[in-house]
Amino acid sequence: MYYTMVRPPCCDRLNVKRGLWTAEEDAKMLAHVSKHGTGNWTAVPKKAAFHKRACFAGLQRCGKSCRLRWTNYLRPDLKHDSFTPQEEEMIIRLHAAIGSRWSIIAQQLPGRTDNDVKNYWNARLRKKLSEMGIDPVTHKPFSKILADYGNIGGLVKSGSRIGSLSRGLKNVFTLKPEQYPFTPEGISNINSHLMTTTVPPKMEPNQECFSNNMYNNDANDNHSLDLLDQLQAIRLVTEASSTCTAYQTIPAPCILDEGSLSSSSSSTCSTAAQEKFPTSFSWCDFLLEDEYLPGDHPRAEQENAAEFSSKDLKNQTPNPNVMIPQSVQSNTEVGAAVNGMDLALQSNTGSDDRVASSSPQHSSFVETIMDGESKIFLDFPNLLEEIFYN
DNA sequence: AAATATGTCAACCGCACGTGT
DNA sequence: AACACGTGCGGTTGACATATT
Numbered sequence: 001m002y003y004t005m006v007r008p009p010c011c012d013r014l015n016v017k018r019g020l021w022t023a024e025e026d027a028k029m030l031a032h033v034s035k036h037g038t039g040n041w042t043a044v045p046k047k048a049a050f051h052k053r054a055c056f057a058g059l060q061r062c063g064k065s066c067r068l069r070w071t072n073y074l075r076p077d078l079k080h081d082s083f084t085p086q087e088e089e090m091i092i093r094l095h096a097a098i099g100s101r102w103s104i105i106a107q108q109l110p111g112r113t114d115n116d117v118k119n120y121w122n123a124r125l126r127k128k129l130s131e132m133g134i135d136p137v138t139h140k141p142f143s144k145i146l147a148d149y150g151n152i153g154g155l156v157k158s159g160s161r162i163g164s165l166s167r168g169l170k171n172v173f174t175l176k177p178e179q180y181p182f183t184p185e186g187i188s189n190i191n192s193h194l195m196t197t198t199v200p201p202k203m204e205p206n207q208e209c210f211s212n213n214m215y216n217n218d219a220n221d222n223h224s225l226d227l228l229d230q231l232q233a234i235r236l237v238t239e240a241s242s243t244c245t246a247y248q249t250i251p252a253p254c255i256l257d258e259g260s261l262s263s264s265s266s267s268t269c270s271t272a273a274q275e276k277f278p279t280s281f282s283w284c285d286f287l288l289e290d291e292y293l294p295g296d297h298p299r300a301e302q303e304n305a306a307e308f309s310s311k312d313l314k315n316q317t318p319n320p321n322v323m324i325p326q327s328v329q330s331n332t333e334v335g336a337a338v339n340g341m342d343l344a345l346q347s348n349t350g351s352d353d354r355v356a357s358s359s360p361q362h363s364s365f366v367e368t369i370m371d372g373e374s375k376i377f378l379d380f381p382n383l384l385e386e387i388f389y390n
Numbered sequence: 391a392a393a394t395a396t397g398t399c400a401a402c403c404g405c406a407c408g409t410g411t
Numbered sequence: 412a413a414c415a416c417g418t419g420c421g422g423t424t425g426a427c428a429t430a431t432t
Contacts, residue, residue: 018402019426020426021400021401065401069401072400072401073400100421101421114419115399115421119400120398127397
């Protein structure tokens with residue numbers, strides 16, 4: 001092998017210009033597109049240099065750069081003014097629903113590109129939500145997240161918690177579109193469904209205002225409901241096309257519980273795989289085991305535990321304390337969709353064995369971490385205050 | 391007024407996927 | 412089947428602008 005497996009950037013093969021576009025280059029691009037139309041971008045620099053040398057000779061960009069310049073800036077249907085509150089609201093709602101699928105979000109905002117939306121989110125909205133006390137990843141109040149975090153490790157009797165949680169997820173994915181709760185408690189719960197439902201939401205005033213504006217005016221928002229149909233379809237399609245690759249690369253026993261993908265044609269991480277690696281390490285096991293301290297829960301809770309399989313832990317909000325396989329991280333939204341559908345589809349089959357087989361000493365792992373956390377917050381109570389009131 | 395910090399956004403990069411050969 | 416190529420996507424970078432000290 002004399003070359004790397006990674007394909008070199010297209011621009012490396014051409015002696016092309018990079019960096020910001022000049023007005024002159026823009027003019028050349030516009031002239032070219034008006035003459036030849038869009039598409040076949042790799043031909044643009046060649047044609048531009050070939051057709052009228054006097055006019056186009058200076059346009060020495062790679063096709064990718066040309067396409068990007070056109071789609072993100074030169075396209076005549078683009079808006080170049082600032083985002084309206086309505087657009088802002090739409091971005092937040094869609095992000096809560098589908099995460100950082102910028103191209104899909106941008107499709108709902110005429111005249112905006114995925115790059116626009118992405119930049120606006122990163123530059124403005126993420127910060128705005130944070131300042132409002134809302135986690136921009138899960139779209140949940142920080143207070144709730146911290147409260148839930150404090151409950152991990154069995155600080156709260158968890159029997160009804162997981163049961164109600166999985167029931168809620170079932171509801172999310174079995175609701176008809178017109179019943180669909182297009183709120184951060186709805187789809188976004190998929191990404192954050194470890195959040196307990198036993199803690200009442202404690203909204204700061206501005207959050208409340210925010211929620212009223214952003215999340216609670218769905219009754220007359222037919223467009224959003226139509227959109228949900230589309231999103232649902234996107235989820236299903238994505239699941240069908242991505243489930244296989246998303247899971248095949250996961251170390252066999254850690255994430256997927258058997259039967260959960262039984263409705264899919266790609267239940268590759270299966271019982272057989274688990275049998276092959278029966279003792280492999282899984283962080284999920286630690287977390288699950290912490291929810292079910294030995295000898296502390298009736299049968300119903302065990303059934304709930306089976307329902308709430310460890311695979312659901314893989315798509316949680318990135319947490320430095322939770323290690324997630326790369327292949328899973330890169331498919332967060334897809335996995336979330338799969339999770340939700342799995343929960344809706346699966347019955348109480350399968351995963352009891354694995355949950356039950358986790359060794360008792362695992363439960364001390366999260367407890368140790370939580371003890372450390374508790375000590376920190378006891379020693380530095382202002383840390384919590386700073387989070388909420390700064 | 392100068393230095394530094396912060397924000398914005400256009401552009402790039404790497405990867406995945408589809409298609410044609 | 413394998414490969415090259417074109418395209419689209421999401422994450423990241425870095426230049427420039429603006430605000431703050």
